[in-house]
Amino acid sequence: MKTYGFLALDRSRREWCLTQLEPHVAIAFKRLFPRVPVTATEIRMSDADDVRADLDWFMHRYPLAHDEHEAIGEALARIAATIAERDRILLPDWSPPDMVAFRPGYAPYLYQSQAAQVALRNPGLLLGDDVGLGKTISAIAACAMGAPLPAAVVVQAHLAQQWADRIEEFTTLRTHVIKGTTPYSLPPADIYIFRYSNIAGWVNVIAQNTFKTVIYDEMQELRHGRGTNKGNACYTASRAAQLRLGLTATPIYNYGDEIWNVMDFIQPDLLGRPDEFAREWCNGKIVKNPDGLGSYLRDKGFFLRRAEDDETVAQAMPPPNIIDWEVDFDQSAADDEAALTRMLAQTVLTGNFVEAGRAARELDLKMRQITGIAKARSVAAYVRLLLKDAPRVLLTGWHREVYAIWQHELAEFAPVLYTGSETAVAKGRSVDAFTTGDSRVMMISLRSGIGLDGLQHHCQDVVFGELDWSPQVHYQIIGRLRRPGQRHQVTAHYLHTNGGSDPVLLETLGIKTDQSRGILQPGQDAAERFCDDSRIKRLAAHILAETEARAA
Template sequence: MKSYGQLELDRVARRWRITQLAPHVAIAFKRMFPRVPVTSIEIGISDTDEVRADLHWFMSRYPLDHDEWDELDAAVDRLAYRAAERERILLPTWRPGELQGFKEGKAAYLYQTQAAKIAVANGGMLLGDDVGLGKTISAIAALLFGAPMPAAIVVQPHLAGQWKKRIEEFSSLRVHIIKGRTPYDLPEADVYIFKYSNAAGWVDIIKEGPFRSVIYDEIQELRHGRGTAKGEAATVLSNRADFRMGLTATPVYNYGDEMHAVMEFVKPDLLGDWSEFIREWCSSGRIVGNPDGLGSYLRDTGYFLRRTEDDPTVDASMPPPNILEWEIDHDLAAVEGEQEIARQLAQTVLRGSFAEAGRAARELDMKMRQLTGIAKARAVAAYVSLLLKDSPRVLLAGWHREVYDIWREALAPFNPVLYTGSESAAGKQRSVDAFCGGDSRVMMMSLRSGAGLDGLQYHCNDAVVGELDWSPQVHYQFFGRLRRPGQEKQVNAHYLHTNWGSDPVLLEMLGIKADQSRGINDPGIAPKPRMTDESRLKLLAQHVLSSA
């Protein structure tokens, strides 16, 4: 049989080398594998089952000399088996049979069991189920269904106790929370809970390989890759583990390149190395050129699973949300004397030098959002007070300390508590206990401080955004604190905005960053009409000056 080149597997580097390709075959190869540099003469490509299957297919047209048919055939068989097993498990008619490991009276929902079974069969996955669908229970189910022990779970600092409580509530697994950054003799346990803030101190212990499974809660914490202390620790954990699972509804916070960093901790090399990923998927810098294509590819590999409340297996357990958007009053007297500073900053943004404009833009963003929050703070409090005539509790989201102070004074009869970035883990837990126990009827939460928080859904179904964020995903996660398994009522999601300050521009811009996340999370769903992201602060500056 005619050969068109040479193929060799470097098992140490985990890369294929392709050499001596005929010129027209090299063109065809680079067309099929866009992660390969178009100028390469000797070609190298990361080794995964997906790449092996593609090589197998390519050689049906252009045979290459090699001794790896057994490896290639095995990869094709593994992919076919996993795909068939996924399809079988995800059928609405699939039933798991008797499930072992859960405590009496406790069990996972069907869709959570599906995720756990697929993850165990794969050796891991990124579970991107929508906010509120109970990814924690899916992870616990994976541990009970065969993920090897002992397991390490890495969480945000304030969620360690919640994870321990939930694991012990649903199972008989022994759990130990890692304390501090200084290693000590660990007690026997099935599950060890690390915090992203202390894992780096345990790298030497992790290198010894005691943790056979690793689960990353809110894995977007690792979206900056290995270049941080927590990223380096996670790299060692993933390299040593046989089972790797990531949990997040928002793997992409800003731009699609974050997906590569996240997937490296779940399935290394699935998207190639960094340079391969950039060549194959990114059209300009950090921006994924075809988010729908990347999202569809990740699903097809079986290492990314995402369901929403519209999924047939989820729909029955989740009441639909009720989105309420209200324009409220603002009080310019509350920010008297500050508006001139904002106007000066806006002029610098539009007319200053590059460096001056950059500094002024950041200051203008912070200043105008703060002033907007203060100007509408009492109107927000009045709205919440009205809600509390019929609602037992309200979850209220903000951003600025000055705004919280106004809310706390205006809502004093309801004994409001705080859950922001300023409280300790113990302080946050006291706030949760007061809110859930009925001592407080209002919890004021920072929009970016509630990731992973669970339990509020049993006591509240009204969530109010009192200050807007630039990221739509942040709002979505906030509402997800209430819209999750266990919520028996319709969740009312209240957006409160005013026709002054930064709010008009924020409302206009909120659809911008959503498309990078939308395409990867939900490929094939048409994006909403939107503007470009580049000029949001210039738009804010123009709005400030036009309102003067």
């Protein structure tokens, strides 16, 4: 049989090396494998099962002389077996095995058991389920269903005790929350809970293969990769672990290239070396084809994401009920700031680059504050009406001046605050008062509460008294209530007004998206994209038009 070159596996460097390719074959190879530099004379590719499968596919057309038939055959068999098993587990009629570690009366939903089983079949899995679908319970289920123990869970600082409480509430597994950055003799436990802020101090303990499973909660914390202290410690944990599980609904915060760093902790070499990934998938930091990359990660079995309309999810929890309600705009509350906002709006549209940029930021902040104040009493009246029927209401805001009005108007319901200004202890007291105390209203900052759990047992209504530019922020807040343990349909009340910044902001919320959409939801149409500059200029034009209309 004619061959067109030579193929060898360098096991010490974990690389495939292709040499002496005939010129037209080298051109074809580089065209089909974009991760290979077009100028390379000796082609090298990092080793992974999918690379072995691709090489086998290529050699059906252009045979290469090699002695690695067994290695390639083993990879093909592993890939086929993994796909078949994953497809079987994800069938709606799949039945999970018994989990003796779960306490009587507690059990994961079917889709959570499925995620746990997929993770157990993989050396690594990034679970990107939508907000509110209970990724924590999926991870706990993996530990209860056979993940090698002890396990290390790495969480954001304010979530450590919540994780311990949830594990011990659902299961008989023992937990220990790591205290501080100085290592000490660890007590016996099944699951040890680290904070991203203290794990770097334990890197020497981690390097001793102490933890057989590692779970990363809110894994976007590692999007900057191994270069940080926490990244280095977590990568050490990943290398030592037999099972690696990442949890996040938002792995991409900025540019798509962050996914390489995230997946590096889950399955090294899955996306090749950084230079290979950059050549194959990116233009600079931007992923050229997010849909293609998202589909690729799913196909390889290292990324699993279910949305609220997934069949097995819909069987467990109904979709949220969304209500849009227009409330009154108190013009008298906004008039005091009218001259300032007109000046800022004029500068945005006519000033130089520096002046316009500064004015745009001030205009955004000022108009959202004025809008919040102008509708604050109407929002409070709406909440008061809800509380005639609802036991508690989660009320979202952003500005301290707005919170102050709400506190006064809703004083009879003992409102509490959960914002960026409170300490962790104060936030804990607010949650306790809202869930088991006298408070019937918790005012939560739009960008607070990531990972907050437990509210779903006591509340089913969230009122958006102020709005954010990002729809994902609202979605995160809804997910504080629509999550496992919620026995009712969650209702989200969007209270907007026909004045101030709300009209422009509402329009933007309907069309705004970012690059993570393609990676998370490949194949779904992207909405039109608007940059911040367009958004602020439209807001400025809207303000001037309103002013002229009132003056006419």
